Amino acid sequence: MAMARLASLSCRGLLLLRRASGRWGAPQGSALHTKMPSASPRATNSYMQGASDVPLLTKTVGQCLDETAERFPDRNALVFCRDQIWKTFAQFKEEVDQAAAGLLALGLKKGDRLGIWGPNIYGWVLMQFATAQAGIILVSVNPAYQALELEFVIRKVGCKALVFPTQFKTQKYYDILKQSCPEIEKSSPGEIKSKRLPDLSIVITLDSKLPGTFHMDEVIQAGDSSHMKQLRAVQQTLSCNEPVNIQFTSGTTGSPKGATLSHSNVVNNANLIGLRLGFADQDARSVVPAPLYHCLGSVGGSMVMALHGSSCIFSSPSFEGKAALEAVAQEKCSHVFGTPTMFIDMLAQPDFDSYNLSTLRGGVIGGSSVPPEVMKMIMTKMHMPEMVVAYGTTENSPVTFMGFPNDTMTRRTETVGCIFPHTEAKIEDPETGQPVPLNTPGELQIRGYCVMLGYWDDPAKTNEVVTAEGWYKTGDLASLDEYGYCKIIGRCKDMIIRGGENIYPAELEQFLHTHPKVEEVQVVGVKDSRMGEEICACIRVRAGQDCTTEEIKAFCKGKISHFKIPRYIVFVDQYPLTVSGKIQKYKLREQMEKNLQL
Numbered sequence: 001m002a003m004a005r006l007a008s009l010s011c012r013g014l015l016l017l018r019r020a021s022g023r024w025g026a027p028q029g030s031a032l033h034t035k036m037p038s039a040s041p042r043a044t045n046s047y048m049q050g051a052s053d054v055p056l057l058t059k060t061v062g063q064c065l066d067e068t069a070e071r072f073p074d075r076n077a078l079v080f081c082r083d084q085i086w087k088t089f090a091q092f093k094e095e096v097d098q099a100a101a102g103l104l105a106l107g108l109k110k111g112d113r114l115g116i117w118g119p120n121i122y123g124w125v126l127m128q129f130a131t132a133q134a135g136i137i138l139v140s141v142n143p144a145y146q147a148l149e150l151e152f153v154i155r156k157v158g159c160k161a162l163v164f165p166t167q168f169k170t171q172k173y174y175d176i177l178k179q180s181c182p183e184i185e186k187s188s189p190g191e192i193k194s195k196r197l198p199d200l201s202i203v204i205t206l207d208s209k210l211p212g213t214f215h216m217d218e219v220i221q222a223g224d225s226s227h228m229k230q231l232r233a234v235q236q237t238l239s240c241n242e243p244v245n246i247q248f249t250s251g252t253t254g255s256p257k258g259a260t261l262s263h264s265n266v267v268n269n270a271n272l273i274g275l276r277l278g279f280a281d282q283d284a285r286s287v288v289p290a291p292l293y294h295c296l297g298s299v300g301g302s303m304v305m306a307l308h309g310s311s312c313i314f315s316s317p318s319f320e321g322k323a324a325l326e327a328v329a330q331e332k333c334s335h336v337f338g339t340p341t342m343f344i345d346m347l348a349q350p351d352f353d354s355y356n357l358s359t360l361r362g363g364v365i366g367g368s369s370v371p372p373e374v375m376k377m378i379m380t381k382m383h384m385p386e387m388v389v390a391y392g393t394t395e396n397s398p399v400t401f402m403g404f405p406n407d408t409m410t411r412r413t414e415t416v417g418c419i420f421p422h423t424e425a426k427i428e429d430p431e432t433g434q435p436v437p438l439n440t441p442g443e444l445q446i447r448g449y450c451v452m453l454g455y456w457d458d459p460a461k462t463n464e465v466v467t468a469e470g471w472y473k474t475g476d477l478a479s480l481d482e483y484g485y486c487k488i489i490g491r492c493k494d495m496i497i498r499g500g501e502n503i504y505p506a507e508l509e510q511f512l513h514t515h516p517k518v519e520e521v522q523v524v525g526v527k528d529s530r531m532g533e534e535i536c537a538c539i540r541v542r543a544g545q546d547c548t549t550e551e552i553k554a555f556c557k558g559k560i561s562h563f564k565i566p567r568y569i570v571f572v573d574q575y576p577l578t579v580s581g582k583i584q585k586y587k588l589r590e591q592m593e594k595n596l597q598l
Contacts, residue, residue: 045435045436045437045438046426046427046428046435046436046437046438046440046442046479046480047424047425047426047427047435047480048419048424048425048426048480048484049419049423049424050419050420050421050422050423050424050448050484051421051422052421052422053421054271054272054275054421056264056268056422056449057240057264057267057268057271058240058264059240059263059267060132060235060238060239060240060244060263060267061129061132061133061244061263061266061267061303061306062096062129062132062133062235062238064267064306064307065089065092065093065096065129065133065306066093068089068306068307068308068309069089069090069092069093071309072089072309073088073089073090074088074089074090075088075089075283075309075311076088076285076311077089077091077092077305077306077311077312078092078122078125078302078305078311078312078313078314079311079312079313079314079327079331080120080121080122080314081313081314081315081316081323081326081327081330081331082314082315082316082317082323083121083122085122087122089309092129095126095220096126096129096130096133097130097133097228097231098220098223099126099127099130099216099219099220099223100129100130100131100133100134100223100231101134101222101223101224101227101228101230101231102130102218102219102220102221102222102223102227103130103131103134103136103161103219103223104134104223104227104230104231104234105219105222105223105224105227106161106190106202106214106219106222107190107202108134108136108160108161108202109135109136110134110135110136110234110237110238111135111136111137112136112137112160112161113136113137113138113139113157113158113159113160113161113199113246114127114131114136114137114138114139114159114160114161114162114163115139115141115153115154115157115159115161115162115163116128116138116139116140116141116163116164116293117141117142117143117145117150117162117163117164117173118143118163118164118165118168118173118206119143119165119168119291119292119317119318120288120291120292120297120314120316120317120318121165121206121314121317123163123165123206123216124292125292125302125312126216127163128245128292128298128302129302129306131244132244132263133231133235134231134234135234135235135237135238135242137157137243137244137245137246137260138244138245138246139153139157139159139245139246139248139258140245140246140247140248140292140293140294140298141153141162141248141293142248142293142561143168143171143291143293143318144171144561144562144563145176145561146176146558146559146560146561147176147177147179147180148559149256149560149561150176150177150180151180151196151197152255152256153248153256153258154180154197154199154200155196155197155199156256156258156456156457157246157258157456157457158199159197159199159200160199160200160201160202161200161201161202161203161204162177162200162202162203162204163203163204163205163206163216164177164203164204164205164206165205165206165207166205166206166207166208166210168317168318169318174205174210174213177203180194180196180197181194181196181197181200183195183212184203184211184212184213185211185212186211186212187211187212188212189202189203189212189213189214189218190202190214192212202214204216204219238263239263240262240263240264240267241262241263241264242262242263243260243261243262243453244261244262244263244265244266245260245261245266245298246258246259246260246261246456247259247261247293247294247295247298247394249393249394249395249502255507257455257456257458257461258455258456258457258458259394259395259452259455260452260453260454260455260456261397261452261453262453264449265397265449265450265451265452265453266298266299266303266397267303267307268397268422268449268450269299269303269396269397269398269399269450270299270300270303270304270306270307270308271307271308272399272420272421272422273299273300273304273364273390273399273402274304274307274308274310276402276404276420277304277335277362277364278405279304279308279309279310280308282334283309283310283311284308284310284311284334284335285310285311285313285331285332285333285334285335285359286301286304286305286310286311286312286313286333286334286335286336286337287313287314287315287324287327287328287331287333287335287336287337288300288301288302288312288313288314288315288337289314289315289316289319289320289323289324289336289337289338289342290319290337290338290339290342290367290500291318291319294394294500295392295394295397295398296337296338296339296366296367296398296500297337299397299398299399300337300364300390300399301314301337311331313327313331313333314327315327319338319342319345321342321345321346321348321349322349322351324336324338324342324346325346325349325352325355325357326355328355328357328359328360329355329356329357332359333359333360334359334360334361334362335360335361335362335363335364336360336363336364336382336384337363337364338363338364338365338367339365339366339367339499339500340365340367340370340371340374340500340532341367341499341500341530341531341532342499342500343365343374343378343382344374344530345530346382347374347377347378347381347382352381357382357383358383360382360383360384361383361384361385361386362384362385362386362387362388362405363378363382363384363386363387363388364387364388364389364390364402365378365387365388365389365390366389366390366391366392366416366500367497367499367500370389370412370413371413372409372413375387375409375412375413376409385405386405387405387412388402388403388404388405388407388412388417389402389403389412389413389415389416389417390402390403390416390417391416391417391486391488393446393472393474394452395451395452395465395472396446396450396451396452396472396474397450397451397452398450399420399450400419400420400423400425400446400450401415401416401417401418401419401420401425401485401486402416402417402418402420403415403416403417403418404417404418411485414487415481415485415486415487416486416487416488417485417486418483418484418485418486419484419485419486420450422448422449422450423446423447423448423449423450424446424447424448425444425445425446425447425480425484425486426444426445426447426471426480427440427441427442427443427444427445427478427479427480428442428443428445429442429443430442430443430477436479438479438480438481438482439479439480439481440479441477441478441479441489442477442478442479443473443474443475443476443477443478444474444476444477444478444486444488445467445471445472445473445474446471446472446474447469447470447471447472451466451470451472452466452472454466475495476488477489494524494525494585495525496523496524496525496533496535497525497532497533498525498528498531498532498533498534498535498563499530499531499532499563500532501563503525503535503563503564505522505523505524505525505585507564508521508523508535508537508560508564508566509521509522509523511556511559511560512537512539512552512555512556515547515552515555516542517541517542517545517546517547517551518539518540518541518542518547519540519541519542519543520539520540520575521537521538521539521540522537522538522575522583522585522588523535523536523537523538523566524536524538524585524588524589524592525589526568526589526592526593526596526598527593527598528567528598534566534567534568535564535565535566535567535568536566536567536568536569536570536589536592536596537552537566537568537569537570538570538572538575538588538592539552539569539570539571539572540571540572540573540574540575541571547571549569552566552569553565553566553569568592568596570592570595570596575588576588576591
């Protein structure tokens, strides 16, 4: 397995973050960190514990926003370039409170689940913080989901409310929802009674008002002084250990699992990210082209903003390399958060040299491995000497390892950074469960404040990945060195990471098996210079049938998310097998890369 492929796995749920300037065992007065964090004594086996000199916070998401708005009322909190929206912290906090009171006025209560389904737009971040203020649990729904995927998620967590724009690109959200909830067209707003979605009663649109829905403006106006009083009462009852967000991460069995994160999980992760980046000592302006439904956007972007008073700039509703460069130049940004694919696309823009990127200093790159030459280009051509890699998983809130801005090029490109504070990591032999020596591959496990509360309503799946002692099993093959730096070597399972999106072969195989001409299908990731990996479906067709690539792609369209549709479809007669008859996916992958001349 090539190193590139693997670390791509690095980010199982989502990787994140970046620059480190100040705080983690650096001598007093030093501008940058030393390369050996104070918390990393030389160890003899693969166990490491991060520093604990910075105390963990016991605040809710809402309390963090309130305090930051008080400190920096007139500073830009959010900029949405495409929609020409600029919000100061004071304006944003006021609108968050109005929206939170409005949600209570609609009858939503503490503990109810509200799904947000759409691209990077202002309404997404408004709902992220309004739900947190009111004790409502935000459910991050992938904006590319089709009807069956949406239905599964809404039923799984019992969403009472769903918020979305009418349309984005080819996604007509209202029409997709109608496939599972035809009752909406004849319902009064707030009184939907759906056979297939029994919990869903409230639908809110962010732009045009449609039958059976509230418009977001109506929600904001619905909250009067009595609801504001109710909101303050609810806030008195909130604990930082309660759930605030459910993020879906697909399982190898094909059904997505709802990783449930608490206020404490995301508040502390965002705080430690910002501290390592040095945000506490500067007015940082970060471009976040990464999607909000991923941890990279919602924790590394908007939560870091709420903790550290940094400005969060969203360049476009979904990633566009040109828009990200324009945002850096126009908004005089200091940092960029993105996946390697995003940075490669920015560097490849034909008019790249025309953008003034002189205000940039650093950034975070995560989601897949970073080729050394790409890292060097980012650091030099984009003026980002403090660029760092980060690694994490959705289940870990998400960041557990992140580089320092003065790390050597070798460390930047061969490791995913150094262990985070208040985090324990160990490497065990996946077969025996015994600890392995330093610099020896095994399964990476994580313990600490960052581990999720569990998968929503799925104790069996939770117990598969979180041990009785609280260790989260990442499923990633990794090694640790004596200074707490981690190398990602492979993955215990076969997840594909395409441009930062996690794709689970079992889910696609299950779906493609429903095609009437498909006898058997195996899905593997094959290397790709731009996306890191692409999806290759190896299909055995039923006897006597003829099938084409076009037929398979047409079958996928509109039924599964666009990013899950295989780039390559190869028709095969057989698969490489072990003696016992099991399919050898690594050999199949090698065969496909050879056949496709990759």
